[in-house]
Amino acid sequence: MRGDVVFIVEHPPTPFGLPPQSLRAGKAVAPLSRVRAFPGDYKRRMRAMVIDGPGPASALHAADLPDPLPAPGEVVVQVRACALNHLDIWTRKGEGGSKPAYPFVLGCDIAGEVADPAGVAGFTAGQRVMLSPGTSCGRCRMCLSGEDNLCPGYRIFGHGRNGGYAERVASPAANVIALPDHVDFVEAAAFPLVYLTAWRMLMVRAALRRDEDVLVWAAGSGVGMAAVQIAKLHGARVIATAGGAAKVEQARALGADHVLDHHAQDVVAEVKRITGKKGVEVVVEHVGAATWERSVLSLAVRGRLVTCGATTGAGGETPLRHVFARHLTLMGSYMGSKADLLEAAPHFFAGRLRPVVHAALPLAEAAAAHETMEASRHFGKIVLRV
Numbered sequence: 433m434r435g436d437v438v439f440i441v442e443h444p445p446t447p448f449g450l451p452p453q454s455l456r457a458g459k460a461v462a463p464l465s466r467v468r469a470f471p472g473d474y475k476r477r478m479r480a481m482v483i484d485g486p487g488p489a490s491a492l493h494a495a496d497l498p499d500p501l502p503a504p505g506e507v508v509v510q511v512r513a514c515a516l517n518h519l520d521i522w523t524r525k526g527e528g529g530s531k532p533a534y535p536f537v538l539g540c541d542i543a544g545e546v547a548d549p550a551g552v553a554g555f556t557a558g559q560r561v562m563l564s565p566g567t568s569c570g571r572c573r574m575c576l577s578g579e580d581n582l583c584p585g586y587r588i589f590g591h592g593r594n595g596g597y598a599e600r601v602a603s604p605a606a607n608v609i610a611l612p613d614h615v616d617f618v619e620a621a622a623f624p625l626v627y628l629t630a631w632r633m634l635m636v637r638a639a640l641r642r643d644e645d646v647l648v649w650a651a652g653s654g655v656g657m658a659a660v661q662i663a664k665l666h667g668a669r670v671i672a673t674a675g676g677a678a679k680v681e682q683a684r685a686l687g688a689d690h691v692l693d694h695h696a697q698d699v700v701a702e703v704k705r706i707t708g709k710k711g712v713e714v715v716v717e718h719v720g721a722a723t724w725e726r727s728v729l730s731l732a733v734r735g736r737l738v739t740c741g742a743t744t745g746a747g748g749e750t751p752l753r754h755v756f757a758r759h760l761t762l763m764g765s766y767m768g769s770k771a772d773l774l775e776a777a778p779h780f781f782a783g784r785l786r787p788v789v790h791a792a793l794p795l796a797e798a799a800a801a802h803e804t805m806e807a808s809r810h811f812g813k814i815v816l817r818v
């Protein structure tokens with residue numbers, strides 16, 4: 433294939449870039465601006481695991497798709513590893529607020545090598561990279577103030593545009609982060625989304641300070657694992673929870689100062705006991721209905737609760753008396769900016785933040801990987817090798 437010439441049809445730039453899947457879906461993208469010769473040493477078609485509509489894990493199936501077309505300013509990345517996130521499950525079920533063009537490729541967390549720089553300055557084929565999971569317009573007030581995860585055109589790989597359950601993916605150059613040689617692709621894929629999310633929650637939203645007490649629910653989940661490590665890195669005392677004796681031990685190994693079994697122990701009472709009745713200054717909440725009320729009750733006076741998700745449901749009682757009498761702050765957080773990830777990444781490269789990888793499976797086993805995640809049989813990240 434090396435030396436072949438592949439003709440790529442380029443389309444004119446649109447405010448948010450044109451998702452390649454709209455070409456595949458056969459939508460009109462006129463006027464076509466030009467056709468250019470493109471040195472292709474990657475294939476014209478690629479292997480992917482796709483969904484054809486909302487469905488169970490078994491709906492994921494192998495497919496042969498056209499190679500992604502890089503929009504102007506995008507490069508093509510050869511995917512080597514792609515980590516699972518809960519967002520994959522929501523998107524697969526059609527519940528994540530995305531309206532994908534089917535067949536759709538899931539996968540938000542991508543590491544690999546530049547397959548084609550597509551003329552973007554500063555890139556060469558073979559560069560080892562990981563991708564920042566959220567793309568944005570780069571021009572609006574939110575983007576230009578560094579709040580690109582609040583951009584009206586914000587899209588996440590594998591949610592609002594095709595993702596990494598495939599041999600290749602097109603990515604805006606601004607999302608590409610160079611990987612040092614010693615960082616393995618599987619660990620790199622396990623890093624971006626959950627560390628970005630937890631960094632934003634703790635360091636930006638909750639503005640964590642040294643020696644504060646932090647409660648982190650479900651340390652075995654991706655966000656929980658990342659939050660425990662980030663809070664410890666910044667000098668906090670961490671009370672983590674986990675479900676069952678095995679996960680309690682694994683949570684302790686992450687560096688948590690105290691680990692509670694949320695299936696067997698009264699978390700609020702234990703938090704009060706550990707903190708001498710004070711409660712914690714910060715709660716990292718991502719579980720939702722099953723834990724929400726206990727999260728509020730665990731907070732100290734002037735405590736801050738920051739939530740990024742509701743994997744058990746979006747309901748939950750809010751004890752309002754506690755909220756006003758204790759001067760609490762309840763805040764939401766979703767993903768994080770590219771700058772947040774660039775701030776967290778050097779700690780990963782230096783080994784100070786280290787994702788735990790539960791399993792690395794071949795791409796073809798994506799359905800089994802989804803089943804493991806949905807059944808909470810994992811501790812840390814599940815990664816697909818591509």
Ligand SMILES: [Zn+2]
Nearest residue numbers: 569572575583
């Ligand atoms: Zn924007």
